[in-house]
Amino acid sequence: MTISAHPRKWFPQFYGNTAIRAVASASRWTVSGRVSDDDTEAKVPIDVRHLLAGCTTACRHDGKLRGAFALNDTCLMDLAELTVALPHARNHAFYLQTQTDGLVVIDIEPTCPPDIAADLLRLPDILYSELSMSARGYHLIAPVPANLHDFPTAAGKRVLREEHGWYEILFDHWVTFTRTPIPERIIGRAAAATAAAPRFASVNELYRDLAEHARVNPSMPSTAVGTGRSMPEIPHAAEVVEHTLLNARGRLRGPSDFDDDLSRWEFSVLGTLYHEMQVPLRTYSALGVHYSTSDRTWLLYRAALEVIPARAKHHQSRNGRAFLLDRAAALVADREAAALRAPHEGVSPAR
Numbered sequence: 001m002t003i004s005a006h007p008r009k010w011f012p013q014f015y016g017n018t019a020i021r022a023v024a025s026a027s028r029w030t031v032s033g034r035v036s037d038d039d040t041e042a043k044v045p046i047d048v049r050h051l052l053a054g055c056t057t058a059c060r061h062d063g064k065l066r067g068a069f070a071l072n073d074t075c076l077m078d079l080a081e082l083t084v085a086l087p088h089a090r091n092h093a094f095y096l097q098t099q100t101d102g103l104v105v106i107d108i109e110p111t112c113p114p115d116i117a118a119d120l121l122r123l124p125d126i127l128y129s130e131l132s133m134s135a136r137g138y139h140l141i142a143p144v145p146a147n148l149h150d151f152p153t154a155a156g157k158r159v160l161r162e163e164h165g166w167y168e169i170l171f172d173h174w175v176t177f178t179r180t181p182i183p184e185r186i187i188g189r190a191a192a193a194t195a196a197a198p199r200f201a202s203v204n205e206l207y208r209d210l211a212e213h214a215r216v217n218p219s220m221p222s223t224a225v226g227t228g229r230s231m232p233e234i235p236h237a238a239e240v241v242e243h244t245l246l247n248a249r250g251r252l253r254g255p256s257d258f259d260d261d262l263s264r265w266e267f268s269v270l271g272t273l274y275h276e277m278q279v280p281l282r283t284y285s286a287l288g289v290h291y292s293t294s295d296r297t298w299l300l301y302r303a304a305l306e307v308i309p310a311r312a313k314h315h316q317s318r319n320g321r322a323f324l325l326d327r328a329a330a331l332v333a334d335r336e337a338a339a340l341r342a343p344h345e346g347v348s349p350a351r
């Protein structure tokens with residue numbers, strides 16, 4: 001392999017594809033990698049400009065890579081620039097913006113039952129298809145469905161996920177392209193296996209099915225829980241956090257359980273920690289200590305910081321507070337709304 005070799009040589013179906021070429025000039029391309037040396041951590045889109053420029057003494061990130069924090073050429077590149085800069089990159093991450101790009105991505109997870117995956121692979125109007133990173137799932141690119149705006153509860157969602165998480169349609173989201181075509185035998189099997197009519201005759205129908213089931217936004221927004229900017233004095237805070245972490249040990253799931261969707265994984269960690277926190281909270285409550293909703297949110301956040309690795313997104317602010325603190329508030333709001341609907345279950349829903 002020579003220095004001048006273009007990755008087009010190895011992935012002609014990708015670089016020559018009409019849909020890929022249509023978005024090639026957007027400065028929303030990078031590569032996906034691990035920002036820490038811990039190889040159990042999920043891959044995230046990285047700040048490719050920083051990767052090329054190298055670190056300075058001002059750098060404060062852990063590990064040698066820094067996550068992308070802006071969706072423009074501050075951190076990202078167009079496709080041509082990326083392939084010149086990193087001709088041997090193992091993947092290409094792209095931030096899809098359906099409204100601008102006129103495309104959606106259908107992400108089929110490895111857990112999707114084969115007959116349903118086969119139906120999805122048979123959809124007409126697919127512009128591009130490939131194996132996903134696990135090599136057991138698929139990415140499909142399709143034109144934006146004509147009925148995109150017909151479903152008010154789905155409007156504005158970045159992702160519409162099938163109820164079991166078997167597949168989803170991405171609108172405003174990162175996609176990590178492997179550029180690896182789906183083997184002919186899988187395509188052939190999909191075409192042959194299903195004698196019956198496929199579940200979805202078109203991408204429009206697939207979208208309608210997911211959009212009709214789209215849930216209205218959570219019954220309680222995170223802003224229902226006020227926290228202030230800094231942690232108040234909370235009685236026995238250190239003991240509650242320590243006890244929570246001890247209880248949660250061995251019970252936390254990993255990012256791979258969520259196909260490396262870090263936001264979903266972090267929310268599941270918050271859910272487990274919240275559940276385990278109920279025991280120490282009850283212990284001290286029995287001694288007469290009162291913990292407000294804000295107190296419980298801060299304690300949850302403090303526990304989460306001990307088990308969730310820092311990433312670029314955590315530096316963002318949501319509703320005037322740290323991103324993870326706001327996610328903790330969203331979790332507490334959600335659980336307390338659920339407890340109000342089912343008061344006999346108390347504040348501690350079943351795991």
Ligand SMILES: [Zn+2]
Pocket residue numbers: 050054055056059060061064066
């Ligand atoms: Zn650096």
